Amino acid sequence: MGKDIPKVYDPGQVEDRLYEYWEEQNYFHAEPHADRESYCIVIPPPNVTAVLHMGHAYNNAIQDILIRWRRMQGYEALWMPGTDHAGIATQNVVEKELLKEGKTRHDVGREKFVELAWDWAENRRADIVNQLKKLGSSCDWERERFTFDEGLSDAVTHVFVSLYEKGLVYRDNYIVNWCPRCSTVISDEEVEHETKQGKLWYIRYPLKDSDDYLVVATTRPETMLGDTAVAVSPDDERYQHLVGKTAVLPIVNRELPVIKDAFVDPEFGTGMVKVTPAHDPNDFEMGRRHGLEEIKVIGDDAAMTEAAGPYAGMDRFECRKQLVRDLEEQGYLEKSEDYENRVGHCYRCHTIVEPAISEQWFVKMKPLAEPAIEVVNNGEITFFPEKWVKTYNHWMQNIRDWCISRQLWWGHRIPAYYCESCGTMQVARSQPDTCDECGGTEWTQDENVLDTWFSSWLWPFSTMDWPEQTPELEYFYPTDTLVTAQDIIFFWVARMIMAGLEFMDEIPFKNVYFNGIIRDAQGRKMSKSLGNGIDPLEMVEQYSADAVRYSLIVLSTEGQDINLAEENFEIGRNFSNKLWNSFRFVEMQRKEQAIPHELPDHDRWELADRWIISRLQRVIRQYNAALEKFRIHEAQDTVHKFFWGEFCDWYLELIKARFYGDNEQASEAALSIAVNVLRQTLQLLHPIIPFITEEIWQHLKLEDDPDIMVSRFPESDSALTDEDAESKMALLQDVIVAIRTMRSEMNVPPSKRASVIVNSVKNGRADLLRIHSSYVMNLANLSDFAIESNVDQPESSATAVVREMEIFLPLADLIDLRKEQERLNKEIEDTEGRLQKANAKLSNTDFVEKAPDHVVEKERQKQATYQEELKKLQANYEKISSMDS
């Protein structure tokens, strides 16, 4: 009891042990519950490609805070966990593994490859779950799902087929983004644009049957091999005479019509544009408008095709170099200039993507977007912070069709089947029997798989076994809160809203909380290539999960990015240690008796007791209000300040006298209140730092108490707020601090018990000080504390004025007069400054007339106080000065 509790909190075995215990108790599991309200969060499923990074730790800490808080409030709280099969990312990793053995995926074949990917995914999945557990995440593991598991695959097929039947899924030959390294098409959102220093080449295209030529500008000369027209603006008077004429493409001598199209900006370059329908999205549109030929000159492997004539087989960038050289040699290059442009890169492998025409599957987005815009703007779904609504709206209003097919092996196969004998296509939930057209029975399934986000966007309901109508869906859907980062607002958040409305006819979640991004200490994104990442598991190892969680929340503000340095985790570690030691203190006082949990009778409460209980009520109220608004940092900060700055610094210090005295009743009362406040503080902290709070709770709990994680969350009791106690304590604190400051500044050693005289003018205050003189004596370390109504300043004493009371600290030895003069002088200056401000305000008639009465009244009080204090300070200053002479 007390003796075997270590001085320094050691989270070592505590965290794993408690997590296992919670799991054994089945505390994480949630079920539809007739007489309880539900609260549900679906996890943003981490990709199975890698270990979790600090961003995950942060994101999941927030989710766990919300879930634990709601669970303790009595909600049936479900945190639905799972992982994402991460199509391209996983395929890339597995291919990389294969490459170590010198093999490509084609060497092992599709079936074997998918098998390998499954193995990989399963291992990673297990690691991720393990990591989430290490962080304390209270997920309902019984319900864990995977975007590629059987149930979710059914949902995906179901959705694809029904969208197809509605005409919202279609197949088209269209210009798309091709990643030559991943050898698949990717969606517009998967292309990252980066500013690159490049060149703008001006190339001469001779006019047919003329010595004249025209000049076009391009950043990608190699695409000219696929040019099928030259375009000018219809408004450009300079070039109207050329429209209808024919230009000749250098090198390959293809004849190109000169056309006019509103897309062309006369201001840019020469005002003439080469048109390459097969390799540029704009040119593609133009080409379709004008019925131009589409000539593919860059192949899927990024090498030039046969159509590129002499350059066939050459890599696209090599071709660019060679072609520019050739043009120059042959006199076709007019000039080139440095040019900064935005180049699209694959978000998975960072290769420069190539726009290319290809037959792909698309989802028509406009009809899905409209209702989804509505629910965010009418407040059915609320974004925190709100600023993201604008971003959301902008994207949604300009939404383009979603390219969902991928030329990968790892993913949901598209449920389209082709009759082997006549080629007829059928989209169906399972392979068709006989072909309607030819009666054939042999079918080949579409080789393509679906974009990984095509399963993610169903996550809020597919995880609850949709399209089956389950009790879970009935009870937990719509879910309550989505916690995610803003970088997937389009990939995921927006699409989930669309899917929810389309398939469930209901929003998927009520609130979206966007957490900030974790950056390094210099504000750079953490990334593998920079090597500036901080591994959360290592930090857990080093500082504990509680410390990691606590520190991250301390550093966070709603939606702002966090700059993180490793030392920052000391914040959480130190806090845990403080908490631990406050418990140790309480534990040491209880001696042999059982822990008192009931508050003592009111008549046994001292001022300090009334004060701390009152403060606690406010803290509980503020904490809950803050979390309601997703102000997580604010909730944390409120408890932090209360626990450290009030409970430890003042309350525990104040009650020590009762423990070290011989009044057993007083000591018992103090102990019960200390335990009571500590226990509620632990509960407030539990969502943030679940382990240490449970650990301490276990030490303090009675037999029939619930464990902290399933205990009832504190509620504020307004009957216990006590303005009187708070203002009285504030006065005593001011007096104590004033004495301490004086002692410190006059070099009175902390160990020396001093004697102090207060010259008070107001009776109420004199009584207050008299009744609570022990507070002052104990906390300012005094041997004598006299409260007088009208005494002169004793010889050689330091003085301070606080709340219109003079405080004298007689200094037995020689007082350093110079130093005391300096002190008083500074005080006088400060007070004068404050008085001046108050005077200025009050002499402003507008202020007196227009400001609210209580503000004016407050200002008057300030003025009076400062005047009074100033008088006393000046008198004392003169006294000291006269001694000096």
Place this chain on the structure above:
RNA sequence: GGGCGAUUAGCUCAGGGGAAGAGCGCUACGCUCACAUCGUAGAGGUCGCUGGUUCAAAUCCAGCAUCGCCCACCA
């Protein structure tokens, strides 16, 4: 070209119309029987700039500057 953030103490950041805050760092003192992963006290900010609204602006509005993100079909 649009949109969004940031700009407050040496550093990292809270706050958000009525007397400038925290943590770290720094200075002084203290191992006083919960805690040196600690305590007590202190030094340190004309709250980016310029205007405006208001009795009152760090806080609201407008413009500007610097930095950083996001979006956009100018080759």
